[in-house]
Amino acid sequence: MLYVPFEPMKKIHADEGSPLHPKLGPYFRDGHRRVDYILEYSIQKPNSARRHSTIFGNDNFLRRLRRSLSTRNSKAPLQPKEDPEFAAQEHRADYHEDDKSNKRKEFEENLQEAGLELEWDEENHVPGVGFLKIHAPWDILCREAELMKLKMPTKKTYEIKQGSNLVEKIRLFIHKATAPLHPKVESNQQPGLKHLSHPFSREKEHLFDLSNKDKFFDSKTRSSIVHEVLKRTKCERDHYSMGITSLLANSIYMAAYPPHDGDINGMDRNDRRLLYEEWASYSVFYKYQPVGLIRKYFGEKVGLYFAWLGVYTQMLIPASIVGVIVFLYGCATVDSNIPSMEICDPRNDIIMCPLCDRACSYWKLVTACGTARASHLFDNEATVFFSIFMALWAVLFMEHWKRRQMRLNYTWDLTGFGEEEEEDHKDHNRAEYEIRVMEKTMRQDQSAPKEEKVKLTCIDRMPAYMTVVAMMAFMITLSFTMAFGVILYRISIKAALHMASAAGQSNIRATVKGTAAVINVVIIIILDEIYAKVARWLTILEVPKTDKSFDNRLIFKTFILKFVNAFTPIVYLAFFRGRLVGRPGKYLYVVGSYRMEECAHAGCLMELCIQLCITMLGKQFIQNNLFEIGIPKLKKMLQKRKMDPQEEEKQNKILPRHQKDHLLLPFAGLNPEYMEMIIQFGMVTLFVASFPLAPLFALLNNIIEIRLDAKKFVKELRRPVAAKAKNIGIWYNLLRGLSKVAVIVNAFVIAFTSDFIPRLVYQYTYSPDGTLHGFVNHTLSVFNVRDFEPNTQPIYPNHLGYNVETCRYKDYREPPWSSTPYELSKEFWSILAVRLAFVIVFQNVVMLMSDFVDWLIPDIPKDITLQIHKEKIHMMELFMKEEQGKRRAARDSRGLYNCNSPTSDGQSPPQPRSRPNTHARVGW
């Protein structure tokens, strides 16, 4: 623990030591001091750096700042995405290197003043990039841990009681039975024992086990401590106080990240390698995730994401089983389903009205037999049960997650850690915001200098807001237009088909449906990528003040756009298609002479189902496999072609840690991962009434997704700074909102898209024998062919071989012989009333049940409540004993009680003699 004096000019060069240093881990050249953080900066040959030497004015400085920002794709504040080399080259031309290095110098001086130890590495295998390695010595770690109120395990352990005897036995049995599913990650703690935690404090040092000081703070904690110091340190040059965020935004530093612990395939056993073997591998797909280890290595926020993904995937298992059963039930009952039997029975010689004007002719209902049978698979009583089940499943999932989260909070010692503190971490102003404020200050300085602190007001942001609103509206319209385009494609192709011969119609019709769905998916995926970019751009335009605000605005925009994009065609199919078609002789037309699409005879549910299926499969296949697996593989192959594999191997061996990390991609936040999952959750819950296999598809996707994300985190990304989090934040609210909307959407799908309600009403009101016999006839209204408007009659009225006088169409309307022909009939209104009543009942009953389940299941598991309580009592006992020890010691030594009277300023440490006694009494 040496104090490294400030020597910015006399930088020690990396190559001074042996290039094949045995310690290639993240250490200083002395091989002892651990590298806790790495800052990258660009270096130049001195001759080229000295080209310009004029000092730029303030305006110029700002212009440069802004330019550097605009060329920068600022995904994560601390880790700019673009290639540092590229950016460095770009800026080299016009940027004043001296200014940069002066700023760096000042900043580094300040870091050393704050107690951090630094080491520079400029001559290395990465041309043009210098590395600043930062090490936090023990006293700094202690001080910061105290300031950050980090909870650390004390020496005192206590037993975790796991409920009553029977429960405990069952738990143990389950644990043993599922042993092969647990990852082989040995934890430091003995089972059933937990260390009592206490916020670290140098005054209470005796509580903690400081025997191995190198291990007391793990690498994650060390780097987050350094991160904290970095955030606080300012560089006061040019009258503008610049923090690390501004320095990074300004390309004074290129990147900042903590180093990985070691190689995934090296000799030494490290956490990263363990994670790679036991977690980030497809071969362990059936195992639980080592969430504790993930948290230990990546921090709570990443740990929570993977824990959440795990819980979600786990919860999808029962949902997919029930979904498959529901589907199988549909398959099994398809032959005993009376309506489809009636449709398929050739004896019921029902003549249907033409589906379009002139070109189409009358047709027989029996030709719709196939779709009727297929649509029973997804439109039966089991579907209603399944959508209620899924609504409750969503609530159970949420509850289960809340409990799991609480359990993790307890295990990870976050129970005392307040929400406010969490938020605080993100409350630092963004660099872009600071620059805008600077600009404004300058403008105001020129006009009228004010004392007040300058802020960006609504007026400043108005142009940005206007752009945002306009762009959002434009993009939503774009989605609608795209969906409408696909509809037009379908309609026009169909119209063309009707014109052509009737032969092979059904084949071609299936082709049209299929291609339309595929086109839809492709459009969705392309727009998704565009929307993600546009949302980010719009959010940057708004110049949000803090990272938190940035995240929230970005998530909000992305969510709306992606949702509209993914669900517009589905919503159209579910609720609009086939609603506004008019009636024979009075069809509705759009865009000139195109008729609105009608559903197949048995309802739109079937088509909705196909669309959902193709969207889910397509999105998952293309986005995951192609984008996330395929493209990186391709890139690697291209890279490999350039580089000799042996060369690479050698490189790998001699490169020190920080240079290896430099080659990895920067960490871009968890938001895209969450967003993908939320959209999937929407697919699984929103239209589950029409597609019971959705959970199964989601499950299969997620099993891959977990390992894919794991690989990305372990292998391909730089290590993220460990962020603390008690919960998954805004995502939980989005999930909750979605599951509420899902109840309403499912209610409408069952009531309006499926034929469930008409069947029910027929069976209990109109049916003569209480069965569905005659239902098909009941749903068909009668049309007299003489009532066709001129020029809408079929050209070939004798297509069926005989003259048709009346035809049938699917609607509830008065017959031609009533006093009000073709008006909506009483049946229509009564069935509509029942449908609406069903929606009200379904929505409120399911919501009530959800609230009841929510209320029934305590958010905090009972054993955790007990443990937390126990922990507090233990803590209290510990301190009471200590207090008594102090009191006794004080009484012995002074014979007085006022241990803290004003005269005895500060607390005198207990006599060295009495201390062991205290410990003994405390019970260690």
Place this chain on the structure above:
Amino acid sequence: MLYVPFEPMKKIHADEGSPLHPKLGPYFRDGHRRVDYILEYSIQKPNSARRHSTIFGNDNFLRRLRRSLSTRNSKAPLQPKEDPEFAAQEHRADYHEDDKSNKRKEFEENLQEAGLELEWDEENHVPGVGFLKIHAPWDILCREAELMKLKMPTKKTYEIKQGSNLVEKIRLFIHKATAPLHPKVESNQQPGLKHLSHPFSREKEHLFDLSNKDKFFDSKTRSSIVHEVLKRTKCERDHYSMGITSLLANSIYMAAYPPHDGDINGMDRNDRRLLYEEWASYSVFYKYQPVGLIRKYFGEKVGLYFAWLGVYTQMLIPASIVGVIVFLYGCATVDSNIPSMEICDPRNDIIMCPLCDRACSYWKLVTACGTARASHLFDNEATVFFSIFMALWAVLFMEHWKRRQMRLNYTWDLTGFGEEEEEDHKDHNRAEYEIRVMEKTMRQDQSAPKEEKVKLTCIDRMPAYMTVVAMMAFMITLSFTMAFGVILYRISIKAALHMASAAGQSNIRATVKGTAAVINVVIIIILDEIYAKVARWLTILEVPKTDKSFDNRLIFKTFILKFVNAFTPIVYLAFFRGRLVGRPGKYLYVVGSYRMEECAHAGCLMELCIQLCITMLGKQFIQNNLFEIGIPKLKKMLQKRKMDPQEEEKQNKILPRHQKDHLLLPFAGLNPEYMEMIIQFGMVTLFVASFPLAPLFALLNNIIEIRLDAKKFVKELRRPVAAKAKNIGIWYNLLRGLSKVAVIVNAFVIAFTSDFIPRLVYQYTYSPDGTLHGFVNHTLSVFNVRDFEPNTQPIYPNHLGYNVETCRYKDYREPPWSSTPYELSKEFWSILAVRLAFVIVFQNVVMLMSDFVDWLIPDIPKDITLQIHKEKIHMMELFMKEEQGKRRAARDSRGLYNCNSPTSDGQSPPQPRSRPNTHARVGW
């Protein structure tokens, strides 16, 4: 600060000092040490106490415990309600005094061991009661404050910035304009400055302003500290560890409470007197409440209740204004309302069908003119607007409260205080539970001794649960029966009326309605009182483990019972009355020959309104004025007759504080107060569509209620132990739940109880000229008198003077000449569909709007977020400077950096010389 040695036998008698001691405040006899807590116990003459001297066995001991519990009405755990003298007398006969006083002795020894100072007062003006006065000396206060992590103001202040300049100016202007509304309570803090708070720690003593140690901890904090010590202290006699809860439950102590600060009309200026003058007085009804002072005196929990009540009352002002406007709109438009004009027009000679069999005859619609006009007052378009308004009002109220709560949390330094800690205060086991566990242990000891800790399982509680379910079911049925009884009363009186002459019918009908409503109210109030008692009894039966669980179970039961009780008649009127009446010639009958009640012609809304009005007024008038003001007044008058007023005056002067407090009633918790308000909130929101004046009534009631409750707290109750709370807990959830239910209920009231939807449908679909002309005719179906069943025709068919062939009735049914006579018509179904659609749209739109408002308004006011953030930065700065000071000092003195290296165990205090510098640097 003297140490009082343990002298239980040599008790100092109160009368040793002068009886007219100048310090009648809560002080020890020395006049210096403050009494922070009072324990009461019963004393006896030694001769009577020595009567029984056998040592009772365990079983006996338990029997006594149980008896003492069952006779005890345990409202608040620490403050048994019943008169101590009475209880003392009852127990004296069979209770072993020696045992009691031994337990007391041990407990008091333990208290002294914990550092508290005690003083006994046995010879006083209250016969049979001994007082144990407890004083916490400075070192104990410090120790406990540190353990409890109490946030105390430090010496450092900072400026509170109140938003931008304009906002600040507006705020100041409003503040000035409302100056007369602010209570005259000077706060210690300068305006615009706030002390930085920090958890008290003896090691950080230099941060706090300890110049006046007597004032540093205020009386509320002192007593809660003593309360904390009391809770922790156990008495280990009889092998059963008994805490203060058990000791109180066991009548070893009679009561435990902190003393009041002083008299409300004494010479000295104290907080209690200030509260009495500026808060607990009807003359200041128009002023804001001094919430800060309430919190300072009674603690956060009580403070939050009154703050909440204040916000609620304040929010009722706009609601009542809008309500009055809506009502006035109804009054103003009554003459231009087409349907009532049509009804009242004698030219529309509409003959209505008889309303009952045989006895009634045909009648003319024009006779219903009065009710039709009256019902327009509450059934017009403005009502729909008003119920949407009130739904949003409820959300705004909730949001406003959340923000206010956050602001109070900030002002009261509760922001860091976690939820878990709050809960912890209530996690102590209840005495009743402990006793039951003891019993169970003993039974198990006799059969098979086990190592495990004994718990009460579901099986133990099964009989209690069965009783609870049965009793709850019984009481809910009772409420239904009562409501049904009132209905039968109305029906039978009406039937009797029809038999009698038609003259004066309308008068008598009004009388029936009025008396029925009054009977209803009386029943509701009586049942309310009974239900409160039963709910308590049932909860005691269940033996909940903790006070928190007890409270929750009690609140849950009371809420359900009171709600069912208050709303059964209203729900009946709104949704069931007049629905199931059948049609002329085919009426429905209940209980033999009683017909179901029909509504008056213009709908049931009018009657619903009367019922609501009478219930609200009656409940508030009788419960508040009679029970809460009248009865205590009466009691006082009776007491006064016994006692000479001069005697009382004299008594008042010589009695020391603790004996005065003894005469007050114990504090029974806030739950009844909250419950009353929640029921009122239900009245205001649930059926607001039918009674727009409800908010006004509630407002008037609450203005009285606030001062009434204030008087109770200040004058009539013993001081409660200050409880910390960040929020109003379960009550917030109940409010939220109610406001959600209100949306649905109002949707149904508008759709089904009012004629809003039929009018709308008529106007836009059936009306020939787009107005409501002809609406009345449209709502009436035609009945052919020949279709009367035998024996149901009117006896006097020529009552109107001529023969009637067809009559009309209010329903949508097919006319007699249709193919399906008297079936429900198409109009019925279409209007039903529209009604249901309205419910869906209303519910979802209002819920969406509520969620949107909820999302739009941040829960934490922006300035508070900034302040909290700023406070943290100030804190951090403070400590960083201190750290730098330390570092520098350490460097100076040692020339080394490792201030906390393992060799230097413990932290050496900074050099005395360097400390003032540190302070100066920190910026004091």
